[in-house]
Amino acid sequence: MRQSEFLYKTYKENLQEETAKSANLLFRAGFIEKVGAGIYNFLPLGFRVLENIKTIIRQELNKIGAQEFLLTALHPKENWVKSGRWESFDVLFRLKSQLEKEYALGPTHEEIIFPLMKKIIQSYRDLPRAVYQIQTKFRDELRAKSGILRTREFLMKDLYSFHRDNDDLEAYKNKVDQAYLRIFKQVGLEPIKTKASGGTFTSGFSTEFQVAAEAGEDLIYRCPVCREAWNEEVSQSNRCPRCQVEAETINAIEVGNTFNLGVKFSEIFNLVYNDNVGQTELVWAGCYGIGLPRVLGAIAETNNDDKGIIWPKSVAPFPIHLLVLYSNQTKIDQKLKLVAEKLYQTLSLEVEILYDDRLTSSAEKLAEADLIGLPLRLVLSQKSLEKNQVEFKERKKQKIILKPWREVKTEVRRWLNSSNN
Amino acid sequence: MRQSEFLYKTYKENLQEETAKSANLLFRAGFIEKVGAGIYNFLPLGFRVLENIKTIIRQELNKIGAQEFLLTALHPKENWVKSGRWESFDVLFRLKSQLEKEYALGPTHEEIIFPLMKKIIQSYRDLPRAVYQIQTKFRDELRAKSGILRTREFLMKDLYSFHRDNDDLEAYKNKVDQAYLRIFKQVGLEPIKTKASGGTFTSGFSTEFQVAAEAGEDLIYRCPVCREAWNEEVSQSNRCPRCQVEAETINAIEVGNTFNLGVKFSEIFNLVYNDNVGQTELVWAGCYGIGLPRVLGAIAETNNDDKGIIWPKSVAPFPIHLLVLYSNQTKIDQKLKLVAEKLYQTLSLEVEILYDDRLTSSAEKLAEADLIGLPLRLVLSQKSLEKNQVEFKERKKQKIILKPWREVKTEVRRWLNSSNN
Missing domain, CATH: 3.30.930.10 (Bira Bifunctional Protein; Domain 2)
Structure with missing residues (x-):
């Protein structure tokens, strides 16, 4: 699901008069x-x-x-x-x-x-x-x-x-x-x-x-x-x-x-x-x-x-959040876009992906991803692209792991099949 | 699903004051x-x-x-x-x-x-x-x-x-x-x-x-x-x-x-x-x-x-109704039962089966099957057992076809995959 077409809206403020x-x-x-x-x-x-x-x-x-x-x-x-x-x-x-x-x-x-x-x-x-x-x-x-x-x-x-x-x-x-x-x-x-x-x-x-x-x-x-x-x-x-x-x-x-x-x-x-x-x-x-x-x-x-929800894999709305981070939102890097689109298409054959394809700032995308809290986040940026890598980060962990482009599908499959919730 | 354990009840009479x-x-x-x-x-x-x-x-x-x-x-x-x-x-x-x-x-x-x-x-x-x-x-x-x-x-x-x-x-x-x-x-x-x-x-x-x-x-x-x-x-x-x-x-x-x-x-x-x-x-x-x-x-x-509903395969509650007909309900034929149970187990690996395993008269079972109206009816009886055969009948057709026991699974698969609703 492309986030640019997805029906949702996030807020910075809590509900009024709500403490839960x-x-x-x-x-x-x-x-x-x-x-x-x-x-x-x-x-x-x-x-x-x-x-x-x-x-x-x-x-x-x-x-x-x-x-x-x-x-x-x-x-x-x-x-x-x-x-x-x-x-x-x-x-x-x-x-x-x-x-x-x-x-x-x-x-x-x-x-x-x-x-x-x-x-x-x-x-x-x-x-x-x-x-x-x-x-x-x-x-x-x-x-x-x-x-x-x-x-x-x-x-x-x-x-x-x-x-x-x-x-x-x-x-x-x-x-x-x-x-x-x-x-x-x-x-x-x-x-x-x-x-x-x-x-x-x-x-x-x-x-x-x-x-x-x-x-x-x-x-x-x-x-x-x-x-x-x-x-x-x-x-x-x-x-x-x-x-x-x-x-x-x-x-x-x-x-x-x-x-x-x-x-x-x-x-x-x-x-x-x-x-x-x-x-x-x-x-x-x-x-x-x-x-x-x-x-x-x-x-x-x-x-x-303090950043948001951490969904267990078993019930998460989507298991994977794919983010593409453009360093320049007014003049987007076409090669980065192409690679991101291809990764989205490839992974969508395996599992439902929420794909943040928007022209929004990296900080906003990352903060929103943490707030929504999907279990696995994949990030593509100019930096990772140069190394032919994709960033893997589990929502519940701190560590970011870089994986070579050619191993992404295998890694995703391995993660999906792991019993780890 | 065994009919003996299934939550349902059929009636001979229509609803009161209902014409539809x-x-x-x-x-x-x-x-x-x-x-x-x-x-x-x-x-x-x-x-x-x-x-x-x-x-x-x-x-x-x-x-x-x-x-x-x-x-x-x-x-x-x-x-x-x-x-x-x-x-x-x-x-x-x-x-x-x-x-x-x-x-x-x-x-x-x-x-x-x-x-x-x-x-x-x-x-x-x-x-x-x-x-x-x-x-x-x-x-x-x-x-x-x-x-x-x-x-x-x-x-x-x-x-x-x-x-x-x-x-x-x-x-x-x-x-x-x-x-x-x-x-x-x-x-x-x-x-x-x-x-x-x-x-x-x-x-x-x-x-x-x-x-x-x-x-x-x-x-x-x-x-x-x-x-x-x-x-x-x-x-x-x-x-x-x-x-x-x-x-x-x-x-x-x-x-x-x-x-x-x-x-x-x-x-x-x-x-x-x-x-x-x-x-x-x-x-x-x-x-x-x-x-x-x-x-x-x-x-x-x-x-x-005039016998009942004829469900299209696409929406039928179960695609297949398996009936075992005992000629003597007080002293059931153990061999017939064994074959029926085995057929139920085998076919259940392919698709959900409603299996009429009850000790009810053949006439009642057949009439009820027509009333419920599942698209494909398979019948095992003393007669078909002697010939190592199973009766196939589509609800929407009149013809009963006898198939050798060893072909049942293949025939069921063929029928399931046919586009015919």
């Missing part, structure tokens, strides 16, 4: 645009990161037998009245059609998936099933804050699983927990599996996946010995109940959660199955969420320096 | 579930078709330089007041937050994209730009009807383009029109490019892409000589103004549209650029939509027989 580092970095680097409190557009750079996160989530969920589908965002009021959450769900957006029909805007989908599964599940042969969607959720937050970490509208992956009994459900929930750990590690985060409350979903506990970050609005405790972690909402004691030592106190961002719903919603929506001896039994169910903009925000929040 | 063939076929074959009037869930089968349509759209739009991003679905009221469409847009869903902040639910995105582009476009160097999203749109239809052809919530691809002048805009609109024709042909439709009114988007004409179908709610005329077509809303005369012959009258489904917006929204949102001689000029813009469930519905509406 990730929000300011993502705004200044042209990944997001703020429309209003808790409402954001994702520009092509941000969209690309979301898509890469989606791909990783899909791969891991498909591996554990989950099937993708798409549920409605408009929920008939009666479904929420039936579950008792029309009144009790504190961030529910409610609206009315011109025909006076009332809807909720889906903040979660138990009220839709359980009636659907009631039509599909009849016998024990129809179990277990796991199904997920990646869809926009709406939550009428009183205080939207921390940029894209808590918004009124956000992409969420929500997975639901259905089982014959609690053992089968717990075994599957454990698989999901493991898949979540793999997902978060792949996108460049260090997830902390945390015991938390069940909210309106279950009277039992839930599992949260937290990422340590100052901007995080959750406070969690973690035992330095057994590494168990718990949210302050379940116990405000900073002493590990098992090891009897003082726990670390950590500010953290919740990027995912997994719930054993038990038979709560199956009772409400009468979701039952016939077992193999002719008895009718309630279906056991779990639900599992990942907020995609939260993940994106947590990556930016924990991968940056 | 596509809605009934898609419901009975387990592609969609109706939640309420104009509100549908897409089950894995339906979701997979939507994803395939998305892939084709993305390929064609990327080819004409459009970049993908994602805008907000919640629109601040003030944006719609500014455009004058808060009151005039007849199917606008309006809602209020608990903080009494008012929003529209995006039925289209001019009110969001123009303020965004105002931040990005400054000079003639920032033009042209084309950007699109694939996102859920909300429309408060008085009469949701014809199943997924007119709904209150639907996935839409909306593309917006920005230009220095009308010539550049018209040239790009022509590129989009050509891309649309390619998209609709690839998904198995026969698009009719049709002159139509501009609605609330422009005082000029728009271009619609229509598909002939009885369930279509549009009435269009097409000249049998020059092949020009127009919507009755622009001229109710069934006489071609150019050729002076009687036009065909066609019921049709509108699957896409393209608009030259002129400078209408640029004036409202003050979207201007500095040209290369220091003058400030208004930006010329176009918008271009494709309704994905409409496309899916139009395909089902025009590709079926």
